[in-house]
Each structure stands twice: as structure tokens, then as C-alpha cells.
Amino acid sequence: MMNRKRSATELWREFLREVVGPSVGVECAEYYRRVADWALLHGRDFGAGGMERSGLSVLARLDVRLYLSARPGMAPSMELARLSAFVPKTLEGMAEALGDTLREMVTVWLDGSPVTARVDGRIFPARVNEDGELV
Secondary structure, eight states, rough: OOOOOHHHHEEEEEEEHIIGGGGGTTTTTHHHHHHHHHHHTTTGOOTHHHHHHTTTHHHTTHHHOOOOOOOOOHHHHHHHHHHHHHSSSSSSHHHHHHHHHHHEEEEEEESSOTTOOOOGGEEEEBBBBBTBBOO
16 A cells, blocks of 8 residues: 655644644754654655755754754744744645754854844854864
8 A cells, every 4th residue: 555645734734743732842952853853754755855955954964962053043932833823835845944943043143133134144153074074
């Protein structure tokens, strides 16, 4: 018997039930890890290349202890409310939303102000090993 491909709405409801709901009140690092683990577990659902295009293929594998921003651009409680109100129309849109969530937590604003920074005002403080590979 073949597995039926789930719709974006079905998968999003599962994400809300398994990750968002139980994450109320957790710290940023734990929330990041929960979103990342869920994205990795369901990566195939996003279709060929969905993890790569959304940035999840890298973001979900980062060591949160090394990369979590000291001042993430979001508070978990606000992000939980935002995600609960959002329903993606496509699986690609869902992957993008999850990638955006993780990106907000590991990037910093150049001027420290998300209100005044331009879209390109965010940086990712990458750490690389001696071979130039992201750690």
C-alpha cells in the first residue's frame, strides 16, 4: 500500500500539534531544537529540494549551542502565536516558514534594530573548521 502524500494543511496541523502546542513556555534553544528536529524528520514531505531552497537543510543541522543569537529577532511566545495563526498553502511555503523561524533565531541585525534595518541587514555569524566547512 502506498503512502498518500499529505497536504500542506494536514502537515501544518501536525506541526502545530506536535511542536508548537507543547513548546509554550520553553526557552529559545529548546524551541529551535524542536522545530529543527521536526523539520529533519519530515524533510521528505517538503518535496525534492524543499529543504535546500528553504535553508532548512543547513539551519536544522546547526549546533544551537554555537549559533543561537543572544538576542533572537523573535520571542518564542510571539512566534508560537504567529505560527498558530498561519496556514501555508503549499508544502514549499511551509518549509519556507520553518526556515524563516530558524533563521530569525541564528541571525543578528547589523544595527541591532529589526525595525530600522533593511531586509539585507541580517547577518549569520558562521563558524567554520580548518577545512572551511560550516560547523
